[in-house]
Amino acid sequence: MDITFDHVDFTYQAGTPFAGDGIKDVSVTIHDGSYTAIIGHTGSGKSTLLQHLNALLKPTAGSVTIGDFTITKETSNKNLKPLRQKVGMVFQFAENQLFEQTVARDIAFGPKNFGVSDADAQDLAKRMVKLVGLPEDVLDKSPFDLSGGQMRRVAIAGVLAMQPEVLVLDEPTAGLDPAGRHEMMAMFERLHREQGLTIVLVTHQMDDVADYADHVLVMEQGHLIKTGSPREIFADPAWLQEKQLGLPTTTQMAQDLVNKGFSFNPMPLTEQELADQLVPQLGGASHE
Numbered sequence: 001m002d003i004t005f006d007h008v009d010f011t012y013q014a015g016t017p018f019a020g021d022g023i024k025d026v027s028v029t030i031h032d033g034s035y036t037a038i039i040g041h042t043g044s045g046k047s048t049l050l051q052h053l054n055a056l057l058k059p060t061a062g063s064v065t066i067g068d069f070t071i072t073k074e075t076s077n078k079n080l081k082p083l084r085q086k087v088g089m090v091f092q093f094a095e096n097q098l099f100e101q102t103v104a105r106d107i108a109f110g111p112k113n114f115g116v117s118d119a120d121a122q123d124l125a126k127r128m129v130k131l132v133g134l135p136e137d138v139l140d141k142s143p144f145d146l147s148g149g150q151m152r153r154v155a156i157a158g159v160l161a162m163q164p165e166v167l168v169l170d171e172p173t174a175g176l177d178p179a180g181r182h183e184m185m186a187m188f189e190r191l192h193r194e195q196g197l198t199i200v201l202v203t204h205q206m207d208d209v210a211d212y213a214d215h216v217l218v219m220e221q222g223h224l225i226k227t228g229s230p231r232e233i234f235a236d237p238a239w240l241q242e243k244q245l246g247l248p249t250t251t252q253m254a255q256d257l258v259n260k261g262f263s264f265n266p267m268p269l270t271e272q273e274l275a276d277q278l279v280p281q282l283g284g285a286s287h288e
């Protein structure tokens with residue numbers, strides 16, 4: 001299911017003295033099956049853009065086409081339920097939305113709301129805890145007895161239980177330690193690869209963009225200012241610096257080495273790429 005923005009503006013509190021731009025004239029397609037990262041400064045419009053992916057926000061001008069749905073400012077809230085099922089949203093600190101007495105009930109809540117039978121919802125809960133890498137015995141526990149990272153996985157299992165085609169992630173690893181962060185990103189990668197989920201990720205972690213995304217959208221002050229593969233986006237460190245956006249750790253290391261006389265083409269995104277280009281240059285230097 002492709003998602004296409006066509007000249008989308010969104011203004012908060014439009015028509016009031018408090019009106020403020022969220023996004024401006026955004027046109028872009030997020031392709032079915034892609035892993036798209038959205039980067040940009042605080043306040044650049046990333047969350048506003050995300051909330052258009054399942055019509056939580058409707059454009060003030062322009063349209064968003066999500067599979068068979070076209071959303072404009074005139075679109076009524078009725079009949080959007082199937083859309084909400086197809087596009088699953090994992091908000092920042094998703095664990096804050098847990099509320100049921102047991103993990104099983106929390107995960108089953110969404111599907112039951114959508115008319116899935118009790119037995120099928122329980123079955124889904126069982127499958128989803130496995131999918132997010134939790135042991136089956138958490139199902140009968142209170143979500144509030146779990147660790148923060150486990151609670152977040154339960155919240156994600158609840159979103160996955162709706163069997164969405166697109167998974168939207170707003171800084172899903174915020175507040176996790178490095179090991180937890182890595183495990184969670186590996187889990188999304190597995191879901192993308194094995195379940196064919198389209199992933200849209202908002203992140204400030206450039207390493208995650210380099211490691212996982214195949215497409216990048218760069219936002220600035222509500223505008224979409226650049227799109228491309230991670231390689232294209234990270235090929236121009238000077239531009240990124242001007243935009244006060246960071247580089248992946250490996251690319252930054254390569255950039256520091258460029259300043260010491262080494263050269264890279266293309267700029268490496270991964271440790272392996274860095275090593276492959278660096279070793280011959282070190283070899284050359286040692287023979288001089």
Ligand SMILES: Nc1ncnc2c1ncn2[C@@H]1O[C@H](COP(=O)(O)OP(=O)(O)OP(=O)(O)O)[C@@H](O)[C@H]1O
Pocket residue numbers: 012013020021022023040041042043044045046047048049
């Ligand atoms: N509820 C709101 N009411 C009014 N203005 C808002 C609201 N939410 C966001 N904005 C404004 O819209 C613009 C885009 O904000 P948005 O939250 O989409 O940016 P962001 O890139 O997601 O930021 P962050 O990285 O901090 O999450 C900002 O100028 C912000 O102040």
